[in-house]
Amino acid sequence: MSETTAVRVDPSNERMLKAWDGDDGALWAKRAQRFNDGVAAYREIFFSAAAIEPSDKVLDVGCGAGETTRDAARQATEGSARGVDLSTGMLGLARRLAEQERVPNVSFEQADAQVHPFPEAGFDVVISRHGSMFFGTPLAAFTNLARVTRPGGRLVLLTWQPFRLNEWITTFRTIFAAGREVPSADLALSDPAATEELLTSAGYTGVRSTAVHRPMYFGQDVDDAAEFIVEQHGGRLRDLDEAARAKAVETLRADLAEHQTDRGVYYDSAAWLVEARRP
Template sequence: MTESTAVRVDPSNARMLKAWDGEEGARWTKRAQRFDDGVAAYRDTFFAAAGIQPADNVLDVGCGAGQTTRDAARQAVDGSVLGVDLSGEMLSLARRLAEQERVPNVSFEQVDAQVHPFAEAGVDVVISRHGSMFFGTPLAAFANLARATRPGGRLVLLTWRPFRLNEWITTFRTIFAAGREMPPFDLALSDPLETEGLLTSAGYADVRSTAVNKPMYFGQEVDDAAEFIVEQHGGRLSDLDESTRTKAIETLRADLAEHQTDRGVFYDSAAWLIEARRP
């Protein structure tokens, strides 16, 4: 695993570095294919909006294991794609997969996109699939990305809409709360008016947020999905007695069974497709 101390981060992102270059990143690396499969239904809509051209230079922010980076590179066949993330372990997997899949026009760097000195106006398209919601100081982060975007270049993000609109989030939060009060919160970029103000202040223009709802995949059947979800969220049960933990997992399995289809276990999800332009 890459040492966190080697990565220059803004102090507001130190907690994220510790998580993503630590246990959180390790979990996502282990289950990288499942996470990609989970949001696969968004792929075509996302890349249609990105409109990547053969000679484009593309920046993929919060690229994780690099699925979107490699997909972008297959479109920018005469250009290049840089994927950046805080997780050294996920980036190591991204590099291996790019080599295995023979995608030569990609590179990966472990950096904090909020402060990294990207080449000014060197990027035609900035993309981020669920990787742009975690900046400690969003205005500074998007101002840095805008600086890296050439005039006329594009920004395309996929973010989650408010949690109450995402069946999978509300269901799993409720089950793993096990009767405890859940403080209300949403991730950044979930409010389109706030997003428009933020991105405009950062240097982008023509900001547009389009609601997109897609089914989200969690596993082939109940056992498979339950193992995956408990692995990701089960830590919330660690301070409860065994009886309460058992009941919560039984409740989860019953709910998963209700969402079983002939194609696997699916829950509704709701995202924003956010598009903007660098004037």
């Protein structure tokens, strides 16, 4: 694991650095393909909105293991794609995969996009697939991103709608609460009106949030999906006794069985496709 003091982060993002350059990031690096498979149904609509041209320079915020960065680079054949994230583990994997897949016009950097000194107006397109919801100070972050988006450039985000509209989130949060209170706070950017106000204040224009609904994949069968979900969320059961933990897992497996299809285990999900321009 890397030292977390090498990268400059805003104090409001210290907690995110600790998580993503720590255990959370390690899990996401280990399970990168499964996380990518989970949201694969959103790929076409996301990149259609990004409308990346061959000569574009693309910035991918919260790139994780770099799947979207590599996809962007393949479209920007005469340009480039740069992915930034807080997780050194995922960035290391991203670099290895780019080399294995022979994507030469891509680069990765550990950076807090809220404060990083990207080049002024240095990017034609800024994208983020579920990576823009965790900034400690969203207005400062998007003001910085607007600064580095060239005039006429585009911002395209994929963010989650409120948790109550996401079957997978509400189901797993309830099961792993195991009778305890379920946290109710939604992630940032889940309210289109607030998102429009935020991005407009940051320097973007023409902000539009489009509701999109796609099935999310969690595994090929109940055993496969249960192993993955418990690995991701099982920490919430640590303070329970063995019987309560076993009951929660049993409840999870029963719910997964109800969502088994001939293609695997799927749950409904709801996201916002957010689009904006830099005037």
